[in-house]
Amino acid sequence: MKKACKANLPALIFLFALLLLWQAGATEMDAAYILPTPVQILQRLWELREPLFLVHLPATMTVTGIGLAISLVLGLALAVAMDASGLVRRMLYPLVVVSQTIPTTAIAPLFVLWFGYGIWSKVLVTVLITFFPITITVYDGLRAAKVEMIELLQTYGASQWEIFKKIKIPCALPYFFSAVKMAVPMSVIGAAIGEWLGAKSGLGYFSRRMMTQLDGAGVFAPIVLLAAAAMLAVGIVALLERYFVRWRGES
Incomplete structure (x- = not known):
């Protein structure tokens, strides 16, 4: 714990300095509907805690969780398929790249038209954004397995599944x-x-509703909550990585 706190101390100091500059600049501007101070944002976050934490945060996290789960399954499946077959790679790789050239703000309203204001229009936007890094990064990890180790197992009569399990999965895990x-x-x-x-x-x-009311602190409050939720989730993933990838050195 002490080691982690010491490692993150420079980032915390820098963040605190940025917040001080923000506080001073927003106070000097004195236009909270445009740029509220961090203190005003925290106050508004506390005032709106019930709708934010009980209604809107669970709704966003549900969309995030479902979209991320679908992206994980889709991304892993595409990465394994492209690694297993050169034909599949030549068919799918360009399409995966092209999918990221579609402007999200342009396609998202179409999803709303097709699927309504329910959860699935938001889930599709999330999947469109997130499956690409999973697919490409895991594919690169599978391809990073050393050819010499694969050939060694092949000389011992190992099957493709055994090679995948003993060589490629550990290599792709980080x-x-x-x-x-x-x-x-x-x-x-x-x-x-x-x-x-x-x-x-x-x-x-x-956040959009608060913008229509010219409530600057109300606009920033859910954004702060989003950032905190994302940081917490990334921290949990980092802990899982430390547990499952124990051979990887810490920086």
Whole structure:
């Protein structure tokens, strides 16, 4: 615990300095509807704690969780398929890349038109944003397995499944956790974008509603909550990585 606190101390000091600059600049501007101070945002977060924590945060986390789960299954399946077959790789890899050229803000309203204001329009936005880093990063991890080790197992008569289990999975595991740590905040962003463009609940929806009321602190309060939720989720993934990838050195 002490080692972790000491490692994060520079980041905490830098963050505190940024907050002080923000506080001073927003106080000097004196236009809370445009740029509220951090203190005003925290006050508004406390005032709105019931709708934020009991209604809108669970709605956003539900979208995030479902979208991330689908992205994990889809991304892992595509990565394994592309690694197993050169034909599949040539068929799918360009399509996976092209999918990321679609502007999210352009396709999200279409999802709302197709699937309504329910949860699935937001889930699809989240999946569209998050499956790509999982697919590409895990695929790179599978391809990073050393050819010499694979050939050695083949000389001993190992099957493709045994090679996959004993060589490729351990090699791709650090890549997998790196992909998940990238996908988690992106899934939160995707859920918020979907809610911003069309929803009945969620932190993105609440932030947009506060904007129509010219409530600057109310706009920032759900954003702060989103950031805190994403950081907590990434921290949990980092703990799981430390447990499952014990051979990886710590920086």
